[in-house]
Amino acid sequence: MSLQIFDTLARKKRNFSPLEDGQIGIYVCGMTVYDRCHLGHGRVMVAFDAIVRYLRFRGFEVNYVRNITDVDDKIFERAAERKVPFTELTAEMITAMHQDEKYLGCQMPNLEPRATANIDSMIRLISRLIAQGAAYRGSSGDVYFRVRAFPSYGKLNNRRLEDMMEGARVAVAEDKENPADFVLWKTAKPGEEFWDSEFGAGRPGWHIECSAMSMDALGDTFDIHGGGPDLKFPHHENEIAQSEAATGCTFARYWMHAGAVRVNEEKMSKSLKNFVTLDALFKNFHPEVVRFFLLQSHYRSAISFSDDALVQAETAYTRLIQVLPDEATTPDSDTIFEFQELMDDDFNTPRVLALLFELASKNTEEAASSILAIGRVLGLFTSGKINFLSEQQALKAVNSELSDTAVNALVDARQKARAEHDFAAADKIRDDLTAQGIVLEDGAGGTSWHRK
RNA sequence: GGCGCGUUGGCAGAGUGGUUAUGCAGCGGAUUGCAAAUCCGUGGACAUCGGUUCGAUUCCGGUACGCGCCUCCA
Numbered sequence: 001m002s003l004q005i006f007d008t009l010a011r012k013k014r015n016f017s018p019l020e021d022g023q024i025g026i027y028v029c030g031m032t033v034y035d036r037c038h039l040g041h042g043r044v045m046v047a048f049d050a051i052v053r054y055l056r057f058r059g060f061e062v063n064y065v066r067n068i069t070d071v072d073d074k075i076f077e078r079a080a081e082r083k084v085p086f087t088e089l090t091a092e093m094i095t096a097m098h099q100d101e102k103y104l105g106c107q108m109p110n111l112e113p114r115a116t117a118n119i120d121s122m123i124r125l126i127s128r129l130i131a132q133g134a135a136y137r138g139s140s141g142d143v144y145f146r147v148r149a150f151p152s153y154g155k156l157n158n159r160r161l162e163d164m165m166e167g168a169r170v171a172v173a174e175d176k177e178n179p180a181d182f183v184l185w186k187t188a189k190p191g192e193e194f195w196d197s198e199f200g201a202g203r204p205g206w207h208i209e210c211s212a213m214s215m216d217a218l219g220d221t222f223d224i225h226g227g228g229p230d231l232k233f234p235h236h237e238n239e240i241a242q243s244e245a246a247t248g249c250t251f252a253r254y255w256m257h258a259g260a261v262r263v264n265e266e267k268m269s270k271s272l273k274n275f276v277t278l279d280a281l282f283k284n285f286h287p288e289v290v291r292f293f294l295l296q297s298h299y300r301s302a303i304s305f306s307d308d309a310l311v312q313a314e315t316a317y318t319r320l321i322q323v324l325p326d327e328a329t330t331p332d333s334d335t336i337f338e339f340q341e342l343m344d345d346d347f348n349t350p351r352v353l354a355l356l357f358e359l360a361s362k363n364t365e366e367a368a369s370s371i372l373a374i375g376r377v378l379g380l381f382t383s384g385k386i387n388f389l390s391e392q393q394a395l396k397a398v399n400s401e402l403s404d405t406a407v408n409a410l411v412d413a414r415q416k417a418r419a420e421h422d423f424a425a426a427d428k429i430r431d432d433l434t435a436q437g438i439v440l441e442d443g444a445g446g447t448s449w450h451r452k
Numbered sequence: 453g454g455c456g457c458g459u460u461g462g463c464a465g466a467g468u469g470g471u472u473a474u475g476c477a478g479c480g481g482a483u484u485g486c487a488a489a490u491c492c493g494u495g496g497a498c499a500u501c502g503g504u505u506c507g508a509u510u511c512c513g514g515u516a517c518g519c520g521c522c523u524c525c526a
Contacts, residue, residue: 011456028526029526030526031526032524032525032526037526038526039526040525040526041526042526043526044526072524073524074524074525154455157455157456157521157522158455158456159454159456159521159522160454160455163453163454163455164454164455164522206524227526228525228526229520229526230525230526231525231526232521233455233521234521234522234523235525257526258526259457260519260520260526261526265518265519266519267525268526269525271524271525296464296475297464297465297466298466301457301458301465302457302458302519302520304464306464308464308476309463309464309476311476312463312464312475312476312477313464313475315475315477316464316474316475316476322489322490348467350465350466350474351466351467351473351474353465353466353474354465354466354473354474356474357475358474361491363491418485423485426486427485427487430486430487430488431487434487434488439488439489440487441487441489442484442485442486442487442488443489449488
């Protein structure tokens with residue numbers, strides 16, 4: 001069975017084979033670091049982390065590159081608002097992003113090139129495009145990519161230039177030859193951040209950084225290019241145009257896009273103000289639960305976020321945690337094979353999680369070992385059973401008005417009442433605790449409790 | 453206006469031309485002082501109208517509704 005990947009450009013699943021045997025180069029568009037990451041960013045992080053982990057599990061040597069966009073109008077605006085150098089803002093956001101990512105159980109990319117560190121490379125690429133007639137300087141001094149110079153412009157989005165012009169509803173810069181031409185180099189206005197170049201002082205357009213940095217890191221042609229759903233157009237379309245116009249060869253061989261995160265049937269986004277940041281989410285849910293929640297949907301489909309959905313995921317995930325073995329032993333090879341078949345089919349993580357629950361109901365040590373082994377490949381169960389449960393309880397304790405000490409006192413009082421066969425009093429205490437999210441369990445060795 | 457996607461049981465969410473998804477919740481039972489947890493069992497679905505077919509939730513076409521992109525956005 002071969003690995004199948006849904007290629008956005010081909011609009012269908014394709015057999016995957018890398019450019020070089022056993023090696024995969026993958027570039028994922030990362031964050032623009034002007035604000036905290038929200039669940040939508042988390043989804044892309046987790047999706048590609050799981051994919052990369054699986055590809056490695058399958059024996060590939062994966063070179064995972066994800067850029068950091070630290071040159072951008074929003075960054076300059078936000079820094080100005082805060083009256084700090086933009087580098088201070090980006091440094092803070094990068095640290096926060098790495099923290100969020102670590103909590104989500106993601107492994108770091110092999111390389112995280114930053115736009116500010118690769119301006120020279122972008123300038124070289126722009127010069128090359130100008131020399132080839134694929135770019136020009138407008139009267140404003142801005143440098144634009146000439147979409148007419150790239151006949152297959154629109155191929156990723158199945159879009160024709162004419163159709164786009166009909167729908168154009170954005171004020172078009174006067175000095176563009178074609179409304180669809182996009183900026184490669186933006187001339188600096190007084191007071192703005194700038195870098196010197198042969199096209200004058202200014203800064204790079206958004207799209208050029210990914211072409212320059214991906215090709216620097218992985219070569220003119222590389223295996224997989226991925227990103228969030230809203231990058232398909234115009235960002236990735238423009239990357240293809242720039243890169244292929246410059247090199248004359250295929251840019252990325254497979255294009256992968258994650259689905260959107262929705263809130264009440266709408267896309268989670270900054271402009272709708274319906275986003276929830278990861279760090280806010282982590283105040284109520286263990287990061288592993290968030291990761292599990294994300295993996296419950298296929299990476300390409302839209303996922304609906306709600307508090308209730310997270311609670312469901314928490315219950316489900318905690319059940320899997322409970323059946324984990326204390327020590328890892330050898331998993332069942334047939335089960336691992338089944339796992340591989342599911343993942344080979346365009347990374348069907350929801351089906352894999354279903355498999356995990358089927359294993360859980362088998363109640364055997366071997367099945368439990370398989371759950372652990374498979375979960376680990378997807379980046380789950382990273383804290384370990386004991387740590388997860390205690391961290392989860394600690395999280396709930398912080399959000400509760402009842403301290404552990406107070407609960408223990410009430411539990412003792414109830415035990416006393418039970419010993420005296422005053423069940424009415426005992427049940428009253430238990431009901432009150434239940435109302436506050438405390439679940440009591442009377443076992444052979446006494447009463448234990450946990451927060452729900 | 454252009455391009456594309458979706459519509460599955462109370463909720464979440466896979467998949468298949470004829471046979472159980474799975475999870476959460478519900479219900480019944482075992483267990484318990486009563487519960488909880490656990491275990492066992494169980495009902496419930498494929499938007500709509502046509503077509504192809506021996507047979508369609510699954511393929512094709514129409515309709516309705518919803519969503520995304522066409523502008524910065526993961």
